[in-house]
Amino acid sequence: xxxxxxxxxxxxxxxxxxxxxxxxxxxxxxxxxxxxxxxxxxxxxxxxxxxxxxxxxxxxxxxxxxxxxxxxxxxxxxxxxxxxxxxxxxxxxxxxxxxxxxxxxxxxxxxxxxxxxxxxxxxxxxxxxxxxxxxxxxxxxxxxxxxxxxxxxxxxxxxxxxxxxxxxxxxxxxxxxxxxxxxxxxxxxxxxxxxxxxxxxxxxxxxxxxxxxxxxxxxxxxxxxxxxxxxxxxxxxxxxxxxxxxxxxxxxxxxxxxxxxxxxxxxxxxxxxxxxxxxxxxxxxxxxxxxxxxxxxxxxxxxxxxxxxxxxxxxxxxxxxxxxxxxxxxxxxxxxxxxxxxxxxxxxxxxxxxxxxxxxxxxxxxxxxxxxxxxxxxxxxxxxxxxxx
Numbered sequence: 193x194x195x196x197x198x199x200x201x202x203x204x205x206x207x208x209x210x211x212x213x214x215x216x217x218x219x220x221x222x223x224x225x226x227x228x229x230x231x232x233x234x235x236x237x238x239x240x241x242x243x244x245x246x247x248x249x250x251x252x253x254x255x256x257x258x259x260x261x262x263x264x265x266x267x268x269x270x271x272x273x274x275x276x277x278x279x280x281x282x283x284x285x286x287x288x289x290x291x292x293x294x295x296x297x298x299x300x301x302x303x304x305x306x307x308x309x310x311x312x313x314x315x316x317x318x319x320x321x322x323x324x325x326x327x328x329x330x331x332x333x334x335x336x337x338x339x340x341x342x343x344x345x346x347x348x349x350x351x352x353x354x355x356x357x358x359x360x361x362x363x364x365x366x367x368x369x370x371x372x373x374x375x376x377x378x379x380x381x382x383x384x385x386x387x388x389x390x391x392x393x394x395x396x397x398x399x400x401x402x403x404x405x406x407x408x409x410x411x412x413x414x415x416x417x418x419x420x421x422x423x424x425x426x427x428x429x430x431x432x433x434x435x436x437x438x439x440x441x442x443x444x445x446x447x448x449x450x451x452x453x454x455x456x457x458x459x460x461x462x463x464x465x466x467x468x469x470x471x472x473x474x475x476x477x478x479x480x481x482x483x484x485x486x487x488x489x490x491x492x493x494x495x496x497x498x499x500x501x502x503x504x505x506x507x508x509x510x511x512x513x514x515x516x517x518x519x520x521x522x523x524x525x526x527x528x529x530x531x532x533x534x535x536x537x538x539x540x541x542x543x544x545x546x547x548x549x550x551x552x553x554x555x556x557x558x559x560x561x562x563x564x565x566x567x568x569x570x571x572x573x574x575x576x577x578x579x580x581x
Contacts, residue, residue: 231548246544253539255531257447268540275536276557282454282532283519290458290465290518297462298469319463325524328456332528336448342438353433359451360433363444373419373427380415384408449530461518468510472503504576512569516562533557
């Protein structure tokens with residue numbers, strides 16, 4: 193009888209990779225245990241315990257730029273929450289502005305107009321090849337801080353005020369009917385999307401123009417009329433800024449620190465996004481453009497309906513990386529004194545000495561927000577990707 197020969201484990205090609213991966217995982221766990229225990233022993237020697245109980249202690253410092261209520265008598269946890277909202281404010285607003293600005297600059301780079309092409313090209317080359325921190329310093333010390341004192345402010349028809357204490361602009365405040373308006377608008381927008389898809393499908397099937405956009409706008413308008421009929425009031429109230437005892441009252445005040453870091457971030461990253469947009473547009477086959485010319489389509493319609501939908505498949509993955517970099521680069525706000533999450537975390541470290549816990553908290557928060565941004569951009573990317581048959 194022929195006996196079957198068995199392959200030893202150390203020669204089995206299926207088992208060896210599993211053993212190596214398991215060994216690597218064990219090494220990683222041992223290293224993590226070593227570093228954590230070493231840090232714990234080191235902190236105990238200097239009288240600091242691992243834990244997050246210190247977050248319930250009184251902060252004792254003020255935060256001028258904030259989106260939620262906060263006083264120095266609040267705890268460190270509340271202070272970190274204020275910093276998180278400030279970080280989200282500068283990061284998300286910067287992402288929106290840099291994306292829009294980068295799109296238009298990238299299109300301008302391919303313009304047939306000589307002046308537009310040279311201006312956008314110079315913008316990209318100058319901004320992209322100078323350090324971000326230097327740009328933020330230039331904006332802070334050379335643009336926003338030199339504004340006159342508040343008593344000698346520069347204003348536009350007493351509606352917008354510019355001073356070294358910040359820029360005051362008109363803003364909207366919620367009222368009692370804002371919640372009802374929000375419900376009606378959400379229902380209207382959902383119905384508008386449904387109508388748009390239905391009418392677009394009928395247009396494709398019949399070959400006749402069904403005006404899907406007009407139907408969608410009509411649905412939203414009906415929702416607005418219904419909301420006003422129920423509430424008999426507008427959804428928000430306009431608050432105009434004014435000067436009261438050397439301080440701004442009403443409206444919304446953009447501090448010099450916030451304006452500097454925001455402008456620095458979206459100006460810097462829009463230059464990179466512009467190059468990504470330019471490369472994405474150039475990746476679209478020229479035959480597509482020639483076909484639109486043969487059909488007599490205008491340049492604007494060609495860019496909007498033919499070129500950009502195809503270019504987005506190339507643009508979105510790289511732009512996602514730029515959005516993530518912009519959000520993480522918001523930590524440079526500490527250089528101009530803007531109280532973001534990193535700045536407040538650094539203040540808490542100086543007061544409590546709990547550096548490891550604060551660093552873990554900040555790293556976890558930045559990781560979670562970055563993963564959310566990546567998820568949303570991946571959903572957007574899936575909408576534009578090619579569907580294989």
